[in-house]
Amino acid sequence: DFNVGGIQTTTKPNRIPKPMTPITASGGFFSGSYKLTWNETSFFTFFNASEGSTSFKSTMERQLDLPNKYLAFGLSEDKIMGQDCIVVCKMINNIGIVEHFYSTGRVTPSLLDPNEPAVGLTDASVSYVNGNIQCKFTREKYIESVPRYCDSSKNKYFLLIAKGSISGGIIQKHGSDVVVSDSVIDFSANGTYSGTVRDATKSKAHACLMVFAWMFCVSTGIILARYYKFILPSIKIQKMMFWFQAHRALMIFAPICSITAFLVILADVGWKWVETTSKVSFVHSIFGIVVIGLSIIQVIFGFLRPDKEAPRRPLFNILHRFNGIFCITLAVVACYLGVFIERMNLGRIGWGIMIGWTMWV
Template identity: 30%
Template sequence: MFVSSRHLFFFSVTVRGTTSSDRFKGILLVAKGQSSQNILGSWSSIDSSVYVVFCDGTSSNGITQASSTTKSQIQATWTSPSTTAQENIVISYQQSCEVPMARHRLGNDHVFVCQRLNDDTIQLQRFINPGGYSSPTIVTTDSNYGGTLTVTRVALNNGVAYCEFTLSNFTTTMGRRRKRSISLLSQSTQYRILVATGHLAGSNALVQHSSIAVLTQKIQLDQSGTIATTNIEGSDDDKAMFLRAHGIIMLFIWILFVPTGILIARYFKQSWPTRKLCGKQMWFAVHRSVMIFAAIMTLIAFAAILKYNQGTWVSQNESREFAHSIIGMLVISAAIIQPMMALFRCHPDHQYRFIFNYVHAIVGIGALILSIIAIFLATLFSLSDTSINKPWRIVVAWESTEFAILIGFECLEIFYRKKWSPFCVKNRDKPVQMNVLHNGSDATPVDDRSSPENILKERLKTFLLAIHILVAFGLSLTLAYCTWQAS
């Protein structure tokens, strides 16, 4: 589709295969001048499967894929530069090795990495990408991938890392060439340079880069040349902060705070009967405070992801991301509905109070289950490729621990009601003083907290709650670290 607005031209570009069954992974779109070969115009897209990139230090003048999942099509809009004098604009395309559409994937590249380590040491290493989005494999001295790498200079001056090297001895044999999936570097071939900038893990290991740039000029390895780049993270890194904030907030809220509030409401109603906070029973005051905080932070996290996606919806082509977004909206809806229901609940002694109790519990437990599914899906995103292998295992470990703690609480209640021997003392038949709770809760009979069996029960419940908090905090912190790295 072509639209003209005075001296600006807008082109809607759709890339897809020749048939509906054709799918691809990698894509790179740029617009160039016919004579100067300079990159022209800017790109925009509401398709979440792609994002704009920096080319030659200018923002938004290229389009590439956002993940390694296969796609049937992508859509983007190209806007011509306002300074373009020509009235005729021609768009042509062809399939070439520069954009590997024939393989339906990126990869099989030669990589030279200039690293600034934790101790400010500069290190230059050579890698290969064995295919797709696989982790780079270091090239050893006895490997022959075209040319011998010789490091001539590495330095760090005024915060700028310098890496200089030469490639020599480009002698290869045809027999070796046929055995390799990656083409050997050649002195007679011109190459286009892709520059990626990112962070190192705490162990100086490579993690997924956060920004990329495509250099317009080509280089030939039998000629000297300089590749100079500034830190191209810039606004992309600022934008990624919203993604990090969304993930980290949701992790702590729905792994630590919400389950804690549920456990307190479920198992601690008869605890601390004589203690009050702000005129309310202790369990109710803690439960209400935790859940209100959780609802507010959930809405803040939702605002952060809206800002990151600029208010656009996730493409259905990204199945995991799309499912995550739908489930996430249900969780956010529950976070809004719960405090609204609590605000208009009837008195604890009202005949229809049981309706609120059941609905409140069902919505709360349902939201927690949906949040677990959403978190699990998030660990399967392509952006979740971090130095920690398979972060979904952390979610499984947390779910298993929570299930065991829940079983422990239920067994404790059952054993207490069945008068299991540790909770049955000799004076069990002695009349027990009963109290009634009204403030902020249903009218609940509460037995004397000073009896030995109750003391043991309360200590065990406190122990289980402490285990839950420690495990949930530790695993939330680990997943938050993964989120910070991945995004």
């Protein structure tokens, strides 16, 4: 065992392993005496918090390959990292370290108290047996003298559990298989809670559909209408100019992809609109729904296009062009906001794609 006794210790490799708690498929949280088990990620978390107590005990277990890994336990108000308290159990060169951090968002979290890395934590221990890291600690629910300390005696929090690697003694960005409770947990009362492994599959499907719709279909459709009237003047499809037929097909397909993407992401969040507390996601959703609406209007405009000699044709051209430019501008903003959404974990790749596309357009 790594009997931390506050912060760190060493281990004996020939220790007899304790039996693993069976991993179930459903998973659940139980306050008072409660536990959480997961099938895919092999997480096991157990809590013991009697009503009226000033602290709660936690045990976390996760399969990790040494060396230099960590297991993190976060208290969050909105399921997204930022303004959250995190207990991090580190394994560095067979030495266990338990520390208390505070996260401000998509940056490396800082110690809650640099002068006392394990502030609010007692009876800490870490063990590593047969590929499984186990961390135990007792956390004070509230310490008034420590700024930014998450008060679990009064406030309710979502529980986040993540894993990752350590480089140079600094924890790195965690993986995508983050365990998140489905609802806030009341650490001062008995109750049963469920949780899920945060899966970004539908979110990424949404992003792929939107990228195809706006970075390929719409961009190509605009280029065809702008330049190919003169490049391929003799090519016709069904007695109509090639550029027009291709432009029309692409612009009709774009809102179809967009609506499909909208339904996919709506299903991912349980058919509910994104919470206003998730500021970037909420703003992204507003821009997105406006863009989808304008793209549908643009297609309707196209079907109502007057003949070349009609007196209203100049007005149509102005409205069609203005709505198109406005729509693609808002779409660019929505795409950039999408890169900022933390759960997508796009990083530099997302920025590279967006900047390259913007320069090309």
